[in-house]
Amino acid sequence: MNLDDEIDKLLSTTTNPTNEPKLNKIGAEWQAGVIWNGNEGTITTNALPLEEAPNWDAILRIWGLDPENFRVIEPVLFNVWGNPDGALNRQWKGKVVQVKDSGSKEEFNELENEIKKYKPKLKTNFIGEGAFVVVLSDWQVGKADGDGLKGTIERILNGIDKVEIRIKELEKLKRPIGKLVVLWTGDSIEGCVGHYAQQTFSVELDRRDQVKVARRLLRDALMRWSKYFVEVQVMAVGGNHGENRNSSGKSYTTLNDNDDVAIVEQVAEILETNQEAFGHIQFAIPKDRLSITAEVAGWVLGITHGHAARRGGQGSELKLRRWLEGQSLGRQSVGGADVLVSGHFHHFRAADWGGCVWLQAPSMDGGSDWWREITGEKSESGVLTFCMYPEIRVTDIAILK
Numbered sequence: 001m002n003l004d005d006e007i008d009k010l011l012s013t014t015t016n017p018t019n020e021p022k023l024n025k026i027g028a029e030w031q032a033g034v035i036w037n038g039n040e041g042t043i044t045t046n047a048l049p050l051e052e053a054p055n056w057d058a059i060l061r062i063w064g065l066d067p068e069n070f071r072v073i074e075p076v077l078f079n080v081w082g083n084p085d086g087a088l089n090r091q092w093k094g095k096v097v098q099v100k101d102s103g104s105k106e107e108f109n110e111l112e113n114e115i116k117k118y119k120p121k122l123k124t125n126f127i128g129e130g131a132f133v134v135v136l137s138d139w140q141v142g143k144a145d146g147d148g149l150k151g152t153i154e155r156i157l158n159g160i161d162k163v164e165i166r167i168k169e170l171e172k173l174k175r176p177i178g179k180l181v182v183l184w185t186g187d188s189i190e191g192c193v194g195h196y197a198q199q200t201f202s203v204e205l206d207r208r209d210q211v212k213v214a215r216r217l218l219r220d221a222l223m224r225w226s227k228y229f230v231e232v233q234v235m236a237v238g239g240n241h242g243e244n245r246n247s248s249g250k251s252y253t254t255l256n257d258n259d260d261v262a263i264v265e266q267v268a269e270i271l272e273t274n275q276e277a278f279g280h281i282q283f284a285i286p287k288d289r290l291s292i293t294a295e296v297a298g299w300v301l302g303i304t305h306g307h308a309a310r311r312g313g314q315g316s317e318l319k320l321r322r323w324l325e326g327q328s329l330g331r332q333s334v335g336g337a338d339v340l341v342s343g344h345f346h347h348f349r350a351a352d353w354g355g356c357v358w359l360q361a362p363s364m365d366g367g368s369d370w371w372r373e374i375t376g377e378k379s380e381s382g383v384l385t386f387c388m389y390p391e392i393r394v395t396d397i398a399i400l401k
Contacts, residue, residue, distance in 0.1 A: 140189065
């Protein structure tokens with residue numbers, strides 16, 4: 001695997017060939033047409049009557065440019081000259097730029113086309129009432145700390161491979177797992193502002209590219225793993241780094257407005273275009289909620305990112321336990337979880353609380369320079385996996401590194 005090539009592929013942007021401008025190779029100063037130079041160009045009209053203003057949408061179409069994807073920006077120049085019959089004419093010249101689609105329509109088209117061409121190749125057929133659970137936690141794509149973006153992507157790609165190896169190991173052990181459950185516990189991207197003082201200065205990717213990389217990595221993981229199972233369920237919650245925050249560091253829209261869950265929603269829509277290959281994948285994505293539950297192997301499995309657990313004392317366990325107690329007293333669905341999985345705290349922990357087994361997932365980022373400096377601690381990265389069976393809630397725990 002060439003990691004630089006993999007990163008270039010994850011960050012690539014598809015341009016629809018039909019929208020590429022026609023290049024004018026003549027180069028005369030007032031030659032009608034389009035001269036394109038990288039990301040922008042110059043468009044020059046044919047001769048127009050002196051009193052007629054140009055219709056730029058129509059002129060763009062003449063030269064093969066869709067007005068929805070290109071526009072002419074001020075200021076524009078004009079050149080006045082006369083015909084032999086004495087009539088005056090005018091040519092107009094303006095700067096033309098390509099409009100970037102904030103919704104990344106071209107990228108979605110590319111991903112959908114890839115999915116539509118994919119043919120399912122079911123390699124094995126696990127049989128049983130158990131479930132294999134994979135936790136994708138705290139990728140924070142774009143974070144510069146530690147080994148930065150390159151190290152994070154390398155760990156995620158290796159993690160995708162290691163999960164596939166683990167699936168084959170469980171098959172050899174004849175584990176009765178008929179279902180794959182993928183937990184997306186939030187903080188999949190780093191964000192750009194509002195989480196800590198140095199974030200905007202140090203971040204390696206803008207928000208659009210962070211989302212793009214995380215979306216493509218999740219898509220690739222599900223394509224790889226889903227072929228081993230007849231039933232796949234993806235559960236997602238949003239984290240604090242996925243929040244839409246203002247410059248003061250406050251989330252100012254809604255709990256629903258979160259890039260973590262938006263990424264999973266996008267992947268779900270993309271995979272829906274090929275029901276033959278991916279129709280067995282089901283997605284559970286909450287709206288305006290920070291937790292979600294589902295029945296897995298006869299048990300109630302709940303997930304939350306963990307940033308809402310702010311009380312209860314020092315340490316992740318005390319905070320999550322106090323938070324779960326409040327959810328239970330408030331008759332919230334996650335309060336009845338037999339198994340609770342959380343992210344946010346970037347290290348592996350496990351505890352049996354009697355009515356609930358708690359698993360804290362490690363992260364996949366490069367660590368935190370700030371946390372290391374104030375505490376001296378640095379947690380190991382990895383992918384948390386485990387199995388659930390009707391007769392036992394949690395077993396076969398493995399941290400894949």
